[in-house]
Amino acid sequence: MLFNRLETFTELSEQERICLGRLGGTIHQYAARSVIRRQGDPVDEIYALQSGWVTGSFDLKDGRRQTVKVHLPGDMLGAPSLAMERAGETLTSITPVALRAIRLSSLTTLFQDHPRLTAALFLCAQQERFFLMERLASIGQSRAISRFAALLLDLADRLSMGLADRLTSFELPLTQQEMAEILGITTVHMNRIGQQLIRTSIIQRDHRLLTLLDTAELAKLSCMPARNWVHRPAWLNALAPA
Amino acid sequence: MLFNRLETFTELSEQERICLGRLGGTIHQYAARSVIRRQGDPVDEIYALQSGWVTGSFDLKDGRRQTVKVHLPGDMLGAPSLAMERAGETLTSITPVALRAIRLSSLTTLFQDHPRLTAALFLCAQQERFFLMERLASIGQSRAISRFAALLLDLADRLSMGLADRLTSFELPLTQQEMAEILGITTVHMNRIGQQLIRTSIIQRDHRLLTLLDTAELAKLSCMPARNWVHRPAWLNALAPA
DNA sequence: CGACAAGTTGAAAAGCATCAAAGTAGGTGG
DNA sequence: CCACCTACTTTGATGCTTTTCAACTTGTCG
Numbered sequence: 001m002l003f004n005r006l007e008t009f010t011e012l013s014e015q016e017r018i019c020l021g022r023l024g025g026t027i028h029q030y031a032a033r034s035v036i037r038r039q040g041d042p043v044d045e046i047y048a049l050q051s052g053w054v055t056g057s058f059d060l061k062d063g064r065r066q067t068v069k070v071h072l073p074g075d076m077l078g079a080p081s082l083a084m085e086r087a088g089e090t091l092t093s094i095t096p097v098a099l100r101a102i103r104l105s106s107l108t109t110l111f112q113d114h115p116r117l118t119a120a121l122f123l124c125a126q127q128e129r130f131f132l133m134e135r136l137a138s139i140g141q142s143r144a145i146s147r148f149a150a151l152l153l154d155l156a157d158r159l160s161m162g163l164a165d166r167l168t169s170f171e172l173p174l175t176q177q178e179m180a181e182i183l184g185i186t187t188v189h190m191n192r193i194g195q196q197l198i199r200t201s202i203i204q205r206d207h208r209l210l211t212l213l214d215t216a217e218l219a220k221l222s223c224m225p226a227r228n229w230v231h232r233p234a235w236l237n238a239l240a241p242a
Numbered sequence: 243m244l245f246n247r248l249e250t251f252t253e254l255s256e257q258e259r260i261c262l263g264r265l266g267g268t269i270h271q272y273a274a275r276s277v278i279r280r281q282g283d284p285v286d287e288i289y290a291l292q293s294g295w296v297t298g299s300f301d302l303k304d305g306r307r308q309t310v311k312v313h314l315p316g317d318m319l320g321a322p323s324l325a326m327e328r329a330g331e332t333l334t335s336i337t338p339v340a341l342r343a344i345r346l347s348s349l350t351t352l353f354q355d356h357p358r359l360t361a362a363l364f365l366c367a368q369q370e371r372f373f374l375m376e377r378l379a380s381i382g383q384s385r386a387i388s389r390f391a392a393l394l395l396d397l398a399d400r401l402s403m404g405l406a407d408r409l410t411s412f413e414l415p416l417t418q419q420e421m422a423e424i425l426g427i428t429t430v431h432m433n434r435i436g437q438q439l440i441r442t443s444i445i446q447r448d449h450r451l452l453t454l455l456d457t458a459e460l461a462k463l464s465c466m467p468a469r470n471w472v473h474r475p476a477w478l479n480a481l482a483p484a
Numbered sequence: 485c486g487a488c489a490a491g492t493t494g495a496a497a498a499g500c501a502t503c504a505a506a507g508t509a510g511g512t513g514g
Numbered sequence: 515c516c517a518c519c520t521a522c523t524t525t526g527a528t529g530c531t532t533t534t535c536a537a538c539t540t541g542t543c544g
Contacts, residue, residue, distance in 0.1 A: 009325070039467075043472070056375075058375050058376065058378070058379040059467070060379055060380075060383055060384065060465040060466065060467070061465045061466065061467055062384075062465045064379075064383040064384070064465070065379075065383070066378055066379035066382040066383045068374075068375040068378050068379065069375075079368055079371070080368045080369075080371040080372045080375065081368075081372075082364075082365060082368045082472070082475075083251070083365045083366075083368040083369040083372060083471060083472055084372065084469075084470055084471060084472055085470040085471070085472050085473075086470055088372045088375065089375060104475065104476070104477040105476070105477050105480075107361075107477045107478075108477045108478075108480045108481055111357040111358075111360060111361045111364075111478075111481055112357050112481055112482065115353040115354050115357070115360070116353075118353060118357070118360055118364070119349075119353045121364070122324075122353075122360070122363070122364055122367065123324060123325045124325075125364065125367040125368060125371065126321055126322045126323075126324045126325040126367060127322075127325040128371055129321070129322040129367065129370055129371055129374060130322045130323075130325060130326065130330050132310075132371060132374035132375065132378060133298075133300050133310040133311075133322065133330065133331060133374065134300070135378060136300070136308055136310050136374060136377055136378050136381065137300040137302055137306075137307075137308035137310065138302075139378065139381055139382050139426065140308040140381050140425075140426025141302055141306040141307070141308045141426060142302065142304075142306070143531070143532090144531080144532075175489090175490065175491090176490075176491065177489095177490075177491095183382075184381065184382025184383060185532075185533090186532075186533060186534080187490090187491085188492085188493090188532090188533075188534080188535095189531085189532055189533075191491065191492060191493090192492090192493090192532095195492085223302040223303045223304045223306070224302065224303065225281075225301070225302070225303055227326075228326055228327040228328055229325060229326060229327070230285070230324070230325055230326055230327050231327075233324075233346065234346070234347070235346040235347055235349045235350045236349075236350075236353075238347075238350045239350055239353055239354055240354065385498095385499070385500090386499080386500075417521085417522060417523090418522075418523065418524095419521095419522075419523095427500070427501090428500075428501055428502080429522090429523085430500090430501075430502080430503095430523095430524085430525090431499085431500055431501075433523065433524060433525090434500095434524090434525095437524085449509095
């Protein structure tokens, strides 16, 4: 799963895939809406998400909470907290979730013996920075409806990773309250914005199933430039495959 | 300079400092308010900031722009674009700036031969993710005055890195327009917010010199929990110093 | 079927944007 | 060194987006 994410940057050798597999220890299962790790908890491990959706959120001192990331299968969870003594974000399962815990001690071997894999993980971290920059721009500079459009396109994009073309229809397990927390708006406003997109036939919702009817209009609304991930950068490919 | 940032995580060997020094090629100088690299430009190098302030900003398709990072001396610039074909952010000098350009090809040696240094850079990237998460929470969940308070404390904190206690007075080279772009508000509103903090004697401004008169009140306003960076994590320290 | 979470609606107020215009500082050339 | 120019700052008036509060409806699951 995790190697899917990494292979957007470069193909991995069998050896490297095996090393990745060994990184993970036990598989943990969580029910929907359970806390995997709370902001302030000690940082003993990071996680590789196998299946299900997980949010990362940041609690302010006044009780408000901002969701800073919606993690999809294949993502590495909790890595920003590696730089911290105590976790900087709360990880919460949205759906039932399966993940592999990666003990910090196994990172030593990774960095020591697998430079190419390390470089791919490094690129992943930089990619995550870019995702956050996009969100920051969306929330800082555009109104609620544009933020929502950008969120939907982001999810469709990431769910379509590895597929020929972009999905226009997918299961959206987030409640309106959770989406509001992602977009930095209130639940009430989230509701009105959602209805507006439905009324204008830009999206369609049938229970959990969301359909993007007019992706061109969504893209225009979102104001987001197209992403252009690097593939097989020369400096990375020059590294020995270990 | 760059090693100062890295050594918040772990002390570096003489060898490693030398390797870091070799990474950088030519030193470039820029006048204030010049573009170092524009969003969309090819990514041939990244940069280590020696002196001066630089902003990283993200342009939306409608012409709006969000500043996603204020870089201070010692920072690594432009790294998120490593994951991209064309640069994802525009780097602009705020003051006169000196920086060392690091060609991507030199990253190969770094990852291949210096696992400890690589790990420190990896932690830096994770730390930057956390900074972005903080900003996102600040902009998504709090009002303009709180965002401004958080920005001022962030700058004071980072300018005080390595010092015994936090600076309460420093040169602030940003214009109100630039600060507004960081906070996701208009220049007009930025001005009113600034005056409000001055009127209530929470800050003081004399030309470029800014003084934080009441940091406790600023901290309360900002709603930001205290940061707690990790120091000498076991998994990193277990790596051979190369 | 009953309880509780999620979604929906309306009215009023707050926060911020927008527009327009005037005032101020810093830097440059004459 | 002064005059001017330009970019930055400040101010006021107005309106839109979003929040807040409160109630009500619908859906979901034990």
